[in-house]
Amino acid sequence: MPGTIIQSISRAAAKVMNRTDITRRLVAKLTHGEAVVGGIGNTNFELWASGQRPQNFYMLGSMGLAIPIATGVALAQPGRQVFALEGDGSLLMQLGALGTVAAAGLKNLAIIVFDNGAYQITGSQPTLTSQGCDLVAVARGAGLAQASWAADESHFEQLVDQALAGNGPWFIGARTDNMPPAGVTERDAAKIRAGFMQGIAKQAE
Amino acid sequence: MSESRSLETWDEIVLRVLKQNQIKLIAYVPDKVLATLIKRLHADDYFTVICPAREEEAVGILTGAYMAGLRGILLMQTSGFATLPNVLASLAVPYQIPLLMLISERGTLGDHQLAQAIVCRMMRPILATLGIEHHPITRLDDVEFIVDQMIKQAYATQAPAAMILSPLLTNKK
Numbered sequence: 001m002p003g004t005i006i007q008s009i010s011r012a013a014a015k016v017m018n019r020t021d022i023t024r025r026l027v028a029k030l031t032h033g034e035a036v037v038g039g040i041g042n043t044n045f046e047l048w049a050s051g052q053r054p055q056n057f058y059m060l061g062s063m064g065l066a067i068p069i070a071t072g073v074a075l076a077q078p079g080r081q082v083f084a085l086e087g088d089g090s091l092l093m094q095l096g097a098l099g100t101v102a103a104a105g106l107k108n109l110a111i112i113v114f115d116n117g118a119y120q121i122t123g124s125q126p127t128l129t130s131q132g133c134d135l136v137a138v139a140r141g142a143g144l145a146q147a148s149w150a151a152d153e154s155h156f157e158q159l160v161d162q163a164l165a166g167n168g169p170w171f172i173g174a175r176t177d178n179m180p181p182a183g184v185t186e187r188d189a190a191k192i193r194a195g196f197m198q199g200i201a202k203q204a205e
Numbered sequence: 206m207s208e209s210r211s212l213e214t215w216d217e218i219v220l221r222v223l224k225q226n227q228i229k230l231i232a233y234v235p236d237k238v239l240a241t242l243i244k245r246l247h248a249d250d251y252f253t254v255i256c257p258a259r260e261e262e263a264v265g266i267l268t269g270a271y272m273a274g275l276r277g278i279l280l281m282q283t284s285g286f287a288t289l290p291n292v293l294a295s296l297a298v299p300y301q302i303p304l305l306m307l308i309s310e311r312g313t314l315g316d317h318q319l320a321q322a323i324v325c326r327m328m329r330p331i332l333a334t335l336g337i338e339h340h341p342i343t344r345l346d347d348v349e350f351i352v353d354q355m356i357k358q359a360y361a362t363q364a365p366a367a368m369i370l371s372p373l374l375t376n377k378k
Contacts, residue, residue: 035273037269057269057272059296060295060299061291061292061294061295061296061299062261062264062265062291062292062295062296063291064261065261065262065264065265065268065292065296066265067265068257068261068262068263068264068265068266068268068269069265069266069268069269069272070269071265071266071269072230072265072266072267072268072269072270072271072272072273072275072277073269073270073272073273074269075230075253075255075266075269075270075273075275076230076269076270076273076274076275077273077274080273094259094261094262096257096258096259096262097257097258097262097265099258100255100256100257100258100262100266103256104255189299189300189301190299190300190301192300193272193300193301193302196272197272200272200273201274203274
């Protein structure tokens with residue numbers, strides 16, 4: 001039941017987890033051709049390093065657009081579950097996207113935000129989330145009622161299971177540490193686009 | 206050309222040509238010149254209309270939709286275009302996305318707002334620097350040809366395209 005899965009815990013109370021570990025926990029559950037859009041930097045590096053699924057899209061620029069790109073995929077293919085993986089710094093650049101997702105009411109869309117409180121890739125300068133901005137509260141305020149911090153790894157998996165069952169949109173906040181990503185995405189934009197298009201060419205049921 | 210077709214307004218022609226090219230997803234940020242077209246699109250069940258908070262978001266949505274098999278177009282005004290160079294240069298151009306943009310040209314031919322005027326002068330140099338195909342539409346007779354051919358070329362060549370609605374078309378009395 002959503003009532004038991006969605007917890008009103010604060011960012012401060014959520015466990016700081018390892019991004020590599022929770023990315024792999026997510027990917028292990030993707031068995032029905034779910035599309036995943038990985039935001040700029042370590043977020044998509046981690047997705048890449050978790051295994052290059054053909055249904056993954058890796059963003060090399062356009063900071064803040066993982067959620068809008070995932071929104072477009074979800075709009076075009078209502079039968080396919082779509083995940084946006086985004087970092088806290090990226091989401092802070094495009095908060096309006098949360099309102100757009102809420103207004104569109106996409107049942108097949110889930111947003112996962114890795115929040116390490118820092119712009120890790122540019123030298124770990126602090127983001128606003130380390131200074132009091134709670135992105136789950138922001139998501140709720142934007143109209144995404146089904147928004148929760150993951151209390152720990154097992155709760156993160158429960159939230160992902162809930163998202164996979166549909167009835168979105170979902171917003172999952174995951175606090176992460178500052179360990180380096182497990183790999184680095186190959187930087188060939190045209191190849192990424194063509195591979196992703198091929199990977200999702202057949203409409204999922 | 207039929208009698209009724211010859212009486213079409215520019216926004217009616219645009220809507221018809223979008224349908225002829227299976228452009229079903231409309232993402233827009235408001236503009237007064239585009240208001241009638243936007244109203245017509247909202248009223249037509251053929252189209253899915255989405256109104257994101259920023260033009261950048263619309264580029265992301267249209268990019269995702271295109272990759273997943275749904276064609277769309279971004280409607281905006283000149284100042285909205287001016288917010289886009291980063292995402293055009295880092296998403297639409299390198300990923301070879303046929304991103305269609307219909308831009309109402311503000312800031313020229315009598316616009317009283319200085320801010321719009323300067324933004325307007327930035328637009329073509331940015332499009333040219335990015336190597337993005339762009340054409341102004343100045344005459345009713347040209348609307349169908351330019352919109353239709355630019356859409357077809359964008360998809361055939363995997364490249365963004367900017368159609369610029371001139372005040373000569375939209376505001377000339």
